[in-house]
Amino acid sequence: MLTLKHITKKFKDKTALNDVSLELDPGIYGLLGPNGAGKSTLMNIITGNIRPTEGKVLWDGADIRELGGRFRSLIGYAPQQQGLYNSFSGRRFLSYMAALKGIPKKEVSSEIERVLSYVNLQEAADRAVGGYSGGMKQRILIAQAILGEPKLIVLDEPTAGLDPKERVRIREQIKELSGDKIILVSTHVVSDITPIAKEILLIRSGNVIDRDTVESLCRKYGESRDLEEVYMHIFGEEEHHAADSF
Ligand SMILES: Nc1ncnc2c1ncn2[C@@H]1O[C@H](COP(=O)(O)OP(=O)(O)O)[C@@H](O)[C@H]1O
Ligand SMILES: [Mg+2]
Numbered sequence: 001m002l003t004l005k006h007i008t009k010k011f012k013d014k015t016a017l018n019d020v021s022l023e024l025d026p027g028i029y030g031l032l033g034p035n036g037a038g039k040s041t042l043m044n045i046i047t048g049n050i051r052p053t054e055g056k057v058l059w060d061g062a063d064i065r066e067l068g069g070r071f072r073s074l075i076g077y078a079p080q081q082q083g084l085y086n087s088f089s090g091r092r093f094l095s096y097m098a099a100l101k102g103i104p105k106k107e108v109s110s111e112i113e114r115v116l117s118y119v120n121l122q123e124a125a126d127r128a129v130g131g132y133s134g135g136m137k138q139r140i141l142i143a144q145a146i147l148g149e150p151k152l153i154v155l156d157e158p159t160a161g162l163d164p165k166e167r168v169r170i171r172e173q174i175k176e177l178s179g180d181k182i183i184l185v186s187t188h189v190v191s192d193i194t195p196i197a198k199e200i201l202l203i204r205s206g207n208v209i210d211r212d213t214v215e216s217l218c219r220k221y222g223e224s225r226d227l228e229e230v231y232m233h234i235f236g237e238e239e240h241h242a243a244d245s246f
Pocket of ligand 1 (some may be wrong): 011014015016033034035036039040041042
């Protein structure tokens with residue numbers, strides 16, 4: 001169980017997260033909101049990469065700051081910024097990540113084969129990551145996130161920049177991960193997450209304004225049958241501005 005207690009994050013005078021409290025049990029959650037809403041900041045705090053200004057994150061009741069290395073081995077994280085080692089082969093990238101995660105040496109090679117086969121990259125595994133397509137890069141990022149079978153998987157916009165076919169493929173791969181894990185996936189594309197999410201967390205300007213099943217959200221906001229309409233109803237204006245700024 002993952003618990004966020006009164007998480008606030010300020011960057012100088014900018015409040016990126018404003019008193020967010022959440023409890024998540026196993027399942028797939030979609031973190032949905034426009035650019036700048038605070039999705040990446042929230043994910044960086046959950047994974048312990050940045051410290052909140054206020055509040056804490058608990059794993060099964062224990063502060064992740066106190067769990068330290070033990071928490072590291074429980075989580076898998078695919079960041080939004082692709083910090084990929086372009087000259088590395090896929091296999092070498094995974095073995096480097098396995099070492100960083102402290103996966104026991106004896107298990108590394110079988111674990112790498114497991115995650116490669118999971119994301120269907122066995123055949124490309126010895127080619128340089130720099131030559132991969134956008135979809136393949138996202139898949140190798142997911143592969144490193146699931147090394148060591150973490151109980152908490154955090155994927156920051158895993159479908160960004162992908163074509164429709166790849167988006168579906170990534171979505172199906174995330175769906176297969178579920179089981180006893182907590183999986184948090186951020187996106188600003190509604191259809192990437194609605195078919196697989198147990199619940200959607202709506203985030204706007206640093207506030208998690210609601211969390212519920214797709215069905216309930218549709219009922220709550222304007223008796224719409226389609227979360228896309230709900231999203232436009234809530235975020236339409238902001239999405240418009242975000243699009244304008246490109
Ligand atoms: N390192 C940082 N320094 C200053 N401001 C930041 C930093 N990271 C994020 N922000 C600001 O915090 C807000 C939330 O950003 P972010 O979490 O990246 O949103 P999202 O992932 O939903 O697009 C934005 O206004 C962004 O400009
Ligand atoms: Mg982001």
